Amino acid sequence: MAKVLLKNLKKSYQNNQIIKNINLEINDGEFIVVLGPSGCGKSTMLRMIAGLEKVTEGEIYIGQTNVTKLEPKDRSIAMVFQNYALYPHMTVYKNIAYGLKLHKVPKAEIEKKVEIAAEMLQLKDLLQRKPNQLSGGQRQRVAMGRAIVREPNVFLFDEPLSNLDAKLRTQMRFEIKNIHRNVKTTSIYVTHDQIEAMTLADRIILLNKGEIEQIGTPNELYESPASTFVGGFIGNPPMNFISGEIANKYLQIDSLNSSKIAGIRPERIQITDKERETNKNECLIPFNIKMCESIGHETLIYGNIENSNTELIVKESSHSFVKNKKINLQILYKDLHLFNATNGKRL
Amino acid sequence: MEENQKFSTALSHFILIIGIIIITFPIYYALVTSSQSLQTVLSGKTTLLPGGNFLENYKEIFSTNKNIIQGISIWRLLLNSLIVTICITFGKTIISIMSAYAIVYFKFPFQKTAFALIFLTLMLPIEVRIVPTFQMASSLNFLDSYQGLSVPLIASATATFLFRQFFMSIPDELCEAARIDGAGPLRFFFDTILPLSKTSIAALFVILFIYGWNQYLWPLLITTKQSMGTIIIALTQMIANDGTTPWHLVMGVALIAMLPPILVVVLMQKWFVKGLIDSEK
Incomplete structure (x- = not known):
């Protein structure tokens, strides 16, 4: 549980500015969706928070800690990737337990935590399977389980549902919402799908060309768009x-x-x-x-x-x-x- | 249509059978020759049917007292070959998997240059660089030693390239997930990369084993003592210039020398094919 604070965050590759001066405060337990067209820098921003991309300028705080220069593992975050990124050679159990094992959590405790997570995600019967024996939705659940057991301060989701078919997406959206209601961990969720954004978010951050166009609740973005870009992006068909x-x-x-x-x-x-x-x-x-x-x-x-x-x-x-x-x-x-x-x- | 299909099946079988005959006939001939007495072989009346001296000949070859080449039994030669082949196979695999890991997963200055240099050596076969390699080996006192037989052959551009291609097909997110999970580079290598490379390693093992076992030119240069010879070298040395070549035994040794690679291929075939065609991701 923690606040996330981005201060004057900038990122450039060579002379190409991807993220232009982002300032943002995310409250404890809030579910934030970062929305934007492809290439707007939303994934880059998430990866900077995760520590997978170096910060060109600015600072990132998680809780009271300045994590700008910390390794991903020291930031108390967990991330769910678009293509799940499960370890193909490990069973579901080992996939979920791996992070805990590396953090030297005692074996009995790992077992207990994995069991609780498996229960929450309906994975109990699948623990001994390998990822390639699972369906897309089940893989996504394993990826989520891997994040949950770590009990991080912040969950990061990088377009987690875009590889699923439409029906499953709706179902998983619902489950993500449920999980968030249960664990109440601060979550940052990147997507280009406005339905996901509207349904999941406490607040939406709409990014365009590396800048924040608008921050607000889904209704605020819909009812009073701050610019023509927001109006044209939110709503289907657009404004x-x-x-x-x-x-x-x-x-x-x-x-x-x-x-x-x-x-x-x-x-x-x-x-x-x-x-x-x-x-x-x-x-x-x-x-x-x-x-x-x-x-x-x-x-x-x-x-x-x-x-x-x-x-x-x-x-x-x-x-x-x-x-x-x-x-x-x-x-x-x-x-x-x-x-x-x-x-x-x-x- | 059906007629046509029958014909094409017959034709393809016919072609395959011809191919098999061409490939196996010399081996069959060696087998036949190795089962005859020297007199029969030399008399020029060899038939295509096995003779009666099979067991005798092989007993002679395998006897510890028998000198295949001067003062050296077949057991010693086989052991030499095995040690060298194992060193080359494992050495090549370890070095190439590690260098491929470095090239794919680490950013360092001259990274591209390093890969280009490795790639460049693909274009230089051992024959081209054999003189400087020999000079280096000799100044390292590697002559007539297992190191000399194996170390210069251990660096492998082909294997490095193969692993690089495989690593590049592993999604980046896997590495990132491992970083978030708290795995350092070594951890990630042993916990994820190595298990995932199993099939590639197996495929490579087969190729490299055959490569190492069949080395001829380099062992010929680097060894002068008979006791350090490999079985392949010994085979050529058994053929004397003065007409006293024991042909029935030469053929026997040739067949024996063929066995280990065949064994490796047969035992690892399943893995070998898997490693070449399937990517377990």
Whole structure:
């Protein structure tokens, strides 16, 4: 159990800055998800906390200890890797016990700890198997068991579920959440999957090009994205953006001009067929439908605003739309997000 | 279609059988010759059927009093060969696995240069560097010794390269997991790398054993005393220039010299194939 503190953390390879000055405080017992597109530096950041990458500049604290220069084994961390990284020649039991053995824990105690972990992860019947006799989900559990028995101050997860199929991923997500609820160890979880991020995180850190775009609870990121990047990254399909000039034609908002961008979530747009009077809370935008995609419980409608090439995506629960049909989009002003057009920051 | 398949099966068998005949005929001929008396062999009337002197000839070869070459029994020669081969096989395996480990897992200055140099020696067969090697061995007082017979042959670019390729196929995360678990470089080597390399080592063992056993040129140079000769060297020395060569015994010794490599291959075949085709990851 410990806080994690990153102070002015920087990492560069040759002249290439991967991590640009990250400052972050993670509370004791918190589940933090680091989210971002590939190449944003999220894995590098995690590996720096683990001690697998050298820190170019800055400091890392775990608890009260400055661990910036410590070896991974001395940092009281445990890590779960994307490809599990189990020792192929050792049984499940030995895989889980290996770290304890190296830390010279007495044999009886190892046995007890492995048993508790195996119980928690439903691995009891598999302890004598080798990793190649296990399914993906079971391997992931062993990897987790290996982390749990160490009783570290911090758990580090590096995209642990990306090698699993969709169904198993959901199940394991649930299990990870459960385990965290049980052991309450500070966890840092790296992923590019926003569903994982939204469901697991106490707070999400959204990284872009080595910088923090936004830190906040999943709802904060969804409801009030700090920039166009966050809006475009969180939510599926992503937020629609309308340039100020175009929006100005239809939206009666003061000072909406070319220096601003309006954002609206696809699921917040309503479709109305009829021409009708608008009240002061809403506006109507004429819209050409180009394509509809039905994904069962809802339909994604692709198209553009009439007389412009601004493309929008609309999420609807009804299916009664015909291709190339002209319709009106109804937008409530309270659902609009405004951003600065030059730097993309929220206004 | 079926006709066609039958034909192709027959053809492939036919070709295989021809290959087998070509390869085994000399061995069969040696076996036949070694079962005949010297007179029969020399009379030129050797048949393709075994003669009646098989046991006698082999008893003679294996008798401790029998000098295969001047003053040396076959047991001594076999022992020499075995010691040298074992030294070469184990030496090569140990050195190459350690150097490959260093090259793959450690960052040090001139790392690439070191690998390039090792790789370069692949292009220089022993014949090319034999004179300077001999000079070095002789100045180290390695002449007529087991060290002399084995040490110069121990460094192996091929084996190093093979292990390097294998290590590079081991995911980096395994090494990182070990670091997090608290295993140092030596621990990681013995606990993880070595067990994982088992099949590769076995495959290499077979190749290196045959290589070591069949050494000819180097033992010929480095030994002058008959007592340090290997069985392969002795075999050529049994062939005299003056027409007194005991051909029936030469053939027998040749067959005996072939046995250990065959034994190694047969016993380790399963591992050998596994090591070449499968990567247990």
